[in-house]
Amino acid sequence: MNQIEWIAVDWGTSRMRLWALNAQGEIVESAASELGMAKIAQGQFETTLLQLIEPWLTGQTKPLPVIACGMVGARQGWQEVPYEAVPCSPSSQLSNVKTESQQVNVQICWGLKQQVPADVMRGEETQIAGLLHHQGSSYEGVACLPGTHCKWANLAAGQVIEFQSYMTGELYELLAKNSVLRFSIHDDDWHTEVFDKAVRAALDEPGSITGRLFGLRAESLVGNSAGYGSAARLSGYLIGLELASARRFWESNKVSIIGASGLAKHYQRALKLVGCSAHLLDTEAMTLAGLKAAYEAYKVESDV
Amino acid sequence: MNQIEWIAVDWGTSRMRLWALNAQGEIVESAASELGMAKIAQGQFETTLLQLIEPWLTGQTKPLPVIACGMVGARQGWQEVPYEAVPCSPSSQLSNVKTESQQVNVQICWGLKQQVPADVMRGEETQIAGLLHHQGSSYEGVACLPGTHCKWANLAAGQVIEFQSYMTGELYELLAKNSVLRFSIHDDDWHTEVFDKAVRAALDEPGSITGRLFGLRAESLVGNSAGYGSAARLSGYLIGLELASARRFWESNKVSIIGASGLAKHYQRALKLVGCSAHLLDTEAMTLAGLKAAYEAYKVESDV
Numbered sequence: 001m002n003q004i005e006w007i008a009v010d011w012g013t014s015r016m017r018l019w020a021l022n023a024q025g026e027i028v029e030s031a032a033s034e035l036g037m038a039k040i041a042q043g044q045f046e047t048t049l050l051q052l053i054e055p056w057l058t059g060q061t062k063p064l065p066v067i068a069c070g071m072v073g074a075r076q077g078w079q080e081v082p083y084e085a086v087p088c089s090p091s092s093q094l095s096n097v098k099t100e101s102q103q104v105n106v107q108i109c110w111g112l113k114q115q116v117p118a119d120v121m122r123g124e125e126t127q128i129a130g131l132l133h134h135q136g137s138s139y140e141g142v143a144c145l146p147g148t149h150c151k152w153a154n155l156a157a158g159q160v161i162e163f164q165s166y167m168t169g170e171l172y173e174l175l176a177k178n179s180v181l182r183f184s185i186h187d188d189d190w191h192t193e194v195f196d197k198a199v200r201a202a203l204d205e206p207g208s209i210t211g212r213l214f215g216l217r218a219e220s221l222v223g224n225s226a227g228y229g230s231a232a233r234l235s236g237y238l239i240g241l242e243l244a245s246a247r248r249f250w251e252s253n254k255v256s257i258i259g260a261s262g263l264a265k266h267y268q269r270a271l272k273l274v275g276c277s278a279h280l281l282d283t284e285a286m287t288l289a290g291l292k293a294a295y296e297a298y299k300v301e302s303d304v
Numbered sequence: 305m306n307q308i309e310w311i312a313v314d315w316g317t318s319r320m321r322l323w324a325l326n327a328q329g330e331i332v333e334s335a336a337s338e339l340g341m342a343k344i345a346q347g348q349f350e351t352t353l354l355q356l357i358e359p360w361l362t363g364q365t366k367p368l369p370v371i372a373c374g375m376v377g378a379r380q381g382w383q384e385v386p387y388e389a390v391p392c393s394p395s396s397q398l399s400n401v402k403t404e405s406q407q408v409n410v411q412i413c414w415g416l417k418q419q420v421p422a423d424v425m426r427g428e429e430t431q432i433a434g435l436l437h438h439q440g441s442s443y444e445g446v447a448c449l450p451g452t453h454c455k456w457a458n459l460a461a462g463q464v465i466e467f468q469s470y471m472t473g474e475l476y477e478l479l480a481k482n483s484v485l486r487f488s489i490h491d492d493d494w495h496t497e498v499f500d501k502a503v504r505a506a507l508d509e510p511g512s513i514t515g516r517l518f519g520l521r522a523e524s525l526v527g528n529s530a531g532y533g534s535a536a537r538l539s540g541y542l543i544g545l546e547l548a549s550a551r552r553f554w555e556s557n558k559v560s561i562i563g564a565s566g567l568a569k570h571y572q573r574a575l576k577l578v579g580c581s582a583h584l585l586d587t588e589a590m591t592l593a594g595l596k597a598a599y600e601a602y603k604v605e606s607d608v
Contacts, residue, residue, distance in 0.1 A: 083526065118523040149484070149518055165518040167483065174478040179471065180453070206511030207548035214453055214469040219422040222387065244511035
């Protein structure tokens with residue numbers, strides 16, 4: 001039974017991923033593209049989508065539902081859709097997008113917002129929805145989503161209770177590639193013991209890290225260690241600082257890290273150092289599970 | 305008596321400043337140029353200097369001493385000169401630079417280095433020498449030199465005992481101009497009460513700041529305060545973090561801030577919030593005083 005019933009789209013800032021699914025929720029076709037939100041001019045989103053899914057539209061007799069999440073719903077995206085305020089169920093609200101084409105019925109998942117302290121997410125809410133679907137709606141625990149702006153979220157009874165974003169990934173990129181440290185940081189210079197030591201230093205004395213950063217440059221100038229493991233040290237300092245600040249999330253909770261990349265493994269390792277055993281879940285699998293849950297809710301709502 | 309006896313040069317990364325002085329140490333002529341070290345190709349330093357001081361060389365019958373400090377002595381500069389290890393007197397060592405021209409005798413001041421924790425400075429040591437000259441050699445206290453890489457130094461008996469660099473200025477620039485916060489930070493949006501509150505937040509909970517940064521962006525998205533005083537807040541967070549880490553320098557010491565810019569005044573204000581009354585000294589005046597002290601030592605050494 002390979003009849004396409006709907007299309008799931010994860011449309012982020014720099015990339016997108018598309019799946020065609022049948023009535024049983026099985027993947028019939030899939031595609032990936034580098035045409036992330038940031039690369040598409042205003043007014044070109046529909047054309048871009050239709051070109052990518054054209055082969056999947058053949059033989060369709062009515063509009064095909066397309067459920068999309070991510071930065072496609074931001075002000076600079078296809079159409080700005082609202083943020084739902086926490087506490088709430090993630091990805092439970094969708095906004096319809098007006099299209100020229102009659103072949104698709106496009107819905108974009110709302111992001112989440114928090115008033116105090118102010119915070120927002122777009123895209124991660126769908127991965128969290130996937131986690132909640134995966135774990136069962138009574139799940140209580142914490143989701144950690146490493147990336148450019150790492151998100152931590154407290155979850156209970158199918159809802160996101162509160163969350164916080166950390167600029168750790170962006171800070172790493174800025175320091176390693178755009179600051180004076182660029183001469184001293186070599187991404188392939190990874191040493192686990194250096195990373196561990198840096199995480200512990202940041203957790204023990206978070207206020208000291210800002211003073212240790214220039215040391216990464218100075219060490220290569222004064223000849224100590226010639227910057228041994230500098231990438232691991234910078235990463236350890238920044239992830240350790242984040243853990244110091246995110247203590248309330250991980251201290252007495254089950255933590256699920258959504259992400260299977262090297263970065264996610266560094267978070268897992270850092271958490272292990274502080275006695276927290278976190279498990280890794282695949283980002284793409286969680287996104288797809290979240291989009292499936294959104295589609296199920298959409299079907300009920302629109303009585304398809 | 306306006307006969308030029310020597311030339312003082314502050315040759316930094318992005319700018320340079322030159323003074324022609326007579327035997328009484330009075331300024332006879334001065335000049336400034338945007339031809340900082342970073343803008344000059346290897347092999348072009350001598351030509352650049354000679355063009356700038358050409359009018360001052362007229363009528364000189366023997367080589368004119370030129371004492372220079374700053375990044376001109378770095379690996380990417382005119383000629384790499386060593387770092388002297390602390391504890392030591394700042395700017396007391398000079399290296400002679402070989403020149404094609406017989407009209408000048410160029411000397412570059414050594415930087416300072418510290419082995420543990422690793423740290424370096426080039427240029428600030430001459431400003432500190434000026435401060436020590438200004439305060440008298442028995443001075444005990446702390447020098448704070450705000451800038452791209454702010455330096456704190458403990459001084460006693462005419463020596464730099466130890467020092468530490470903070471990347472605060474560079475972090476501010478990266479976050480305000482190159483990160484996602486660039487949409488939310490407006491440099492002209494300064495509010496003193498916001499700055500004060502941010503400094504205190506960083507001092508009270510240094511580990512929390514990394515989690516507050518994204519809030520500067522999120523506030524403008526969720527509509528709270530529309531980012532009121534965001535530049536002051538970012539600056540306050542980063543200076544507060546630095547003060548948290550630099551506590552051993554300012555807690556029970558006299559602090560001299562070398563710098564009269566807006567940034568130096570922000571440091572002065574932040575220090576006042578923690579009960580430390582710091583006074584401001586002009587950077588250029590301290591640099592020139594340091595170069596004068598270096599020239600006096602050079603005269604004794606070379607028996608001029």
